[in-house]
Amino acid sequence: MLSRQLARRVVLRVPRRWSHSPAGLTGLNSVTEEDLAHFAKILPSSSILSTLSPSATPSSELEPFNNDWMDKYHGKSTTVLKPRTTQEVSEIVRWCNQRKIGIVPQGGNTGLVGGGVPIQDELILSLANMAKVRSFDDVSGILVADAGCILQSLTDYLAPHHHIVPLDLGAKGSCQIGGNVSTNAGGLRLLRYGSLHGSVLGLEVVLPDGTVLDQLTSLRKDNTGYDLKQLFIGAEGTLGIVTGVSILAAPAPQASNNVMLALPKFENVQPLYKEVKRQLSEVLSAFEFIDRTVYDLAVKHGQGRALNPQDIEGAECFVLVETSGGNREHDEQKLNSLLESLMLAEEPLINTGVLASSPAQFSALWAIREGLTEAVSKEGKAYKYDISVPLNKFQEVVDKTREHLRSKDLLHENAVKYVVGYGHVGDGNLHLNVVAAAYTPEIEAALEPFVYELVASYRGSISAEHGIGVMKTHALQYSKSPTSIEWMKKIKALFDPNGIMNPGKVLP
Ligand SMILES: Cc1cc2nc3c(=O)[nH]c(=O)nc-3n(C[C@H](O)[C@H](O)[C@H](O)COP(=O)(O)OP(=O)(O)OC[C@H]3O[C@@H](n4cnc5c(N)ncnc54)[C@H](O)[C@@H]3O)c2cc1C
Numbered sequence: 001m002l003s004r005q006l007a008r009r010v011v012l013r014v015p016r017r018w019s020h021s022p023a024g025l026t027g028l029n030s031v032t033e034e035d036l037a038h039f040a041k042i043l044p045s046s047s048i049l050s051t052l053s054p055s056a057t058p059s060s061e062l063e064p065f066n067n068d069w070m071d072k073y074h075g076k077s078t079t080v081l082k083p084r085t086t087q088e089v090s091e092i093v094r095w096c097n098q099r100k101i102g103i104v105p106q107g108g109n110t111g112l113v114g115g116g117v118p119i120q121d122e123l124i125l126s127l128a129n130m131a132k133v134r135s136f137d138d139v140s141g142i143l144v145a146d147a148g149c150i151l152q153s154l155t156d157y158l159a160p161h162h163h164i165v166p167l168d169l170g171a172k173g174s175c176q177i178g179g180n181v182s183t184n185a186g187g188l189r190l191l192r193y194g195s196l197h198g199s200v201l202g203l204e205v206v207l208p209d210g211t212v213l214d215q216l217t218s219l220r221k222d223n224t225g226y227d228l229k230q231l232f233i234g235a236e237g238t239l240g241i242v243t244g245v246s247i248l249a250a251p252a253p254q255a256s257n258n259v260m261l262a263l264p265k266f267e268n269v270q271p272l273y274k275e276v277k278r279q280l281s282e283v284l285s286a287f288e289f290i291d292r293t294v295y296d297l298a299v300k301h302g303q304g305r306a307l308n309p310q311d312i313e314g315a316e317c318f319v320l321v322e323t324s325g326g327n328r329e330h331d332e333q334k335l336n337s338l339l340e341s342l343m344l345a346e347e348p349l350i351n352t353g354v355l356a357s358s359p360a361q362f363s364a365l366w367a368i369r370e371g372l373t374e375a376v377s378k379e380g381k382a383y384k385y386d387i388s389v390p391l392n393k394f395q396e397v398v399d400k401t402r403e404h405l406r407s408k409d410l411l412h413e414n415a416v417k418y419v420v421g422y423g424h425v426g427d428g429n430l431h432l433n434v435v436a437a438a439y440t441p442e443i444e445a446a447l448e449p450f451v452y453e454l455v456a457s458y459r460g461s462i463s464a465e466h467g468i469g470v471m472k473t474h475a476l477q478y479s480k481s482p483t484s485i486e487w488m489k490k491i492k493a494l495f496d497p498n499g500i501m502n503p504g505k506v507l508p
C-alpha cells in the first residue's frame with residue numbers, strides 16, 4: 001500500500017498556482033446541504049464523507065481524496081461519496097446531472113497526470129466500496145469484476161485458478177481495475193499481452209445522465225456495429241463512470257524468469273533488444289530499460305536487490321528481461337545460453353548479467369524496476385513525461401532535456417537535481433522524469449513546451465500510457481490533429497452535454 005501512504009501526506013508547501021483556475025468549470029454548481037440530504041436517501045451515512053454535513057467529516061479525512069499521488073495537484077472537494085452498487089452510482093449521477101454538479105470518478109488515486117482529483121470543489125465519487133469479483137470462468141479465462149477491485153487483489157484471486165490479469169504495474173497494491181481501464185494503463189505486461197483495448201471484453205458504465213450502459217458481455221467475438229466500450233477505455237472518466245469490467249485473464253505461465261543486464265553504453269540497447277527477441281522469441285515477456293542515474297536512486301532508496309557494485313562499474317544503463325513460458329528447464333536453458341552468448345561475444349553488448357535463481361531473487365530484481373517511480377518521488381518533486389518516441393531516441397531525449405535545463409541554469413541542487421529515463425522498450429515508451437527540489441513556475445516554463453516540441457519533432461506521443469488528465473490538456477495538439485480534437489469534443493458533448501463528468505480533464 002505504498003502509494004496510499006504517500007497519498008495521505010498533507011500538503012502545505014505547494015505553491016498556490018497548482019490550484020487551477022475556475023475557467024474550465026464554468027456553469028457547474030457546488031455541492032450543498034440540500035444535495036447531501038438527497039445523497040443520504042441513496043447511501044448509508046458510512047458512504048458519505050462531507051465537511052458540509054451536520055456531523056461534518058474533518059477536512060483532514062478528505063485530504064487523501066483531494067491530493068494526488070505526487071502531491072502535485074490539489075482539489076478542494078467538500079464531499080466524497082462511496083457507492084456500493086451500480087444502481088447507487090446511477091442515482092447519484094442522475095442527481096448531479098440535474099443539479100449540474102461536477103463529478104470526479106476516483107479509483108486508487110495513483111494516476112500521474114492529476115486526472116483523479118478535483119480542480120475545484122467537484123464531488124468525488126470513489127469506487128472503493130465496489131470491490132467484488134462477479135464471476136470467473138476458468139475455461140474461457142473471462143473475469144468479470146466490479147470497477148473498484150484493486151489490481152493486486154484480482155491477481156491474488158486468479159492465482160489459485162492458474163490465471164493472471166494481463167496487466168501489471170508498480171501501483172498494483174492501490175490502483176483499481178476501473179482506474180486501469182479508464183487510463184488504458186499499459187504497464188509491464190503489454191509486450192506479451194497487448195493493450196486493454198484488446199483484453200477488455202466488456203464494460204458496464206454509468207453515463208453522465210445516470211443511464212446504465214450494460215456492455216458487460218463476455219464474448220471473444222462480437223461484430224455488431226460500433227464497439228462503444230472502446231470509447232471509455234482511456235477516457236479518464238470524462239464520458240462516464242466504469243462500474244464493471246469483463247476482462248480476458250491469461251493462463252498463468254508455468255515458469256517465469258528474469259535477468260538484469262548491465263550495459264556499457266546506451267547505443268547497445270537496440271542491438272541487445274534485437275538479439276534478445278531473436279534468442280528468446282516466444283518466451284520473452286518484458287524488456288525494461290533503466291538508466292544509470294535512476295538505477296542508483298532505486299538502490300539508494302532500498303528498492304529491490306542491487307547488483308554487485310564492482311560488476312557494474314562503468315555501466316551506463318540496465319535492462320531487465322523477463323521470460324514467461326510453459327517449461328522452466330527450457331526457459332532457463334534459453335536464458336542461460338542468451339547470457340553466455342552475450343558475455344562471450346567478441347564485442348559484448350553487456351558488462352554483466354544477474355540471473356534470478358529463486359522466486360525471491362526474481363521478485364527482488366523486479367522490485368528495482370517497480371520501485372523506480374517511488375524512488376524518484378522520495379528524491380524530490382518529479383515532473384513526469386510519459387512519452388512514446390523511437391527507441392533509438394530514448395537517450396537523446398534525456399540528454400537534450402538535461403542540456404536544455406543546464407543552459408537555463410536550472411541544473412543544480414536547488415532547482416533540478418536529476419533528469420532520468422526509464423521505460424518499456426518493447427512498447428517504445430520512455431518515462432522522462434525531471435526531479436526537482438520543488439515544483440516551480442521557472443522549471444515548468446523551461447520544460448514546457450520544450451519537451452512536447454521535442455516529442456513532436458520525432459512524431460512521438462506526449463502520453464504513452466498515463467493519459468492527459470489536467471496536466472497535458474493544453475498540449476494535446478502536439479499529438480492530435482485539430483480534426484481529431486474537434487471530434488473528441490463532439491463525442492464529449494454528445495455523452496455529457498452538461499459537462500459534469502470529470503470537468504477540465506483531457507480536452508483543452
Ligand atoms: C508507482 C506507480 C507506478 C505506475 N506505473 C504505471 C505503469 O507502468 N503503466 C501505466 O500505464 N501507469 C502507471 N501508473 C499510473 C497509472 O495510470 C495508474 O496507476 C492506474 O492506471 C490508475 O488507476 P487508479 O485506480 O489509481 O485511478 P485514479 O488515479 O483514481 O484515476 C485515474 C483516472 O481515471 C479516472 N477513473 C478512475 N476510476 C474510474 C472509473 N471507475 N470510471 C471512470 N473513470 C475512472 C479518474 O477520474 C482519473 O481521470 C503508475 C502509477 C504509480 C503511482
